Amino acid sequence: MAILAFPRVAHRYLDVDGIRVFYRESIPAQAGPDAPVLLLLHGFPSASHQFRRLIDAIGNSYRVIAPDYPGFGHSDAPLPTSAGGTFGYCFDRLADTMEGFVKGLGLDCFVAYLFDFGAPVGFRLATRHPEWFAGLIVQNGNAYEEGLSDGARDFIALRPDQPDAEQKIRDLLTLSGTRFQYETGVGQLELLAPDGWTLDQHFLDQPGRKQPQVDLAFDYHSNVARYGEWQAWLRQHQPPTLVVWGKDDPFFPEPGAHAFLRDVPEAELHLFQTGHFALEEKLPEIVPLIADFVDRAWSGS
Incomplete structure (x- = not known):
């Protein structure tokens, strides 16, 4: 019986302007240093843990790097300016840190x-x-007005000076809110x-972790303004x-x-009968698409 080769995965930290950024990196034995x-x-x-199965599936052929943003996962969560600290949790600042991360690794x-928050961070880069x-590769990462549901529009419209606005955000940071994001739209x-929503909630429940998410939620409108x-x-x-x-x-x-095809007509589009975290249910179907695409994109770069 043939045994598939799995990659070694290193778990490291990189200092970016005084912030310890955690990341996972596959070591592709098959492809070598030029992967x-x-x-x-x-x-x-x-956080990067959401990609563990994907990294196992493709990390022996590609150098796969998955960082945690500040305030997420195993990365540092500096005290936000809204709580008297020095780190302003906004999407520009997340992009600044990821820009420093990419430069620090010499990529x-x-x-x-680009998934979800990864779209506004990635498009800034x-x-x-x-x-x-x-x-x-865009997976449920929005960049178009028509890609916002009514519920998303209502959420993005929240402002700090509105009654109960912060509480509405904090209600989403509970175990039921996190599980809802994973389960809604899933067929099987x-x-x-x-493990996905359990790990997410573990990090959300750490001291000082919810206020950064509140600040980012109030800043989400800045993404729509840059679509x-x-x-x-x-x-x-x-x-x-x-x-x-x-x-x-x-x-x-x-x-x-579908909106991406308006601006990039040659883009490949594949829809799956599942929810927001599509890799959770449809990894076997999505992995071959990713591998084929990366091979072709890299050969043309």
């Missing part, structure tokens, strides 16, 4: 996987450094490992693009996936 590089940018309220070319991007719940800029970047640069999308996502519905 294509795939940068995985995670979503809310998760100058990669295929980026793309507009700053288009030369870094050999291709884009038995394929959904409970036009990101769409213009896509039109100008026409990066090789693969869109894989859980079509029953309660936050980012199917029209947001």
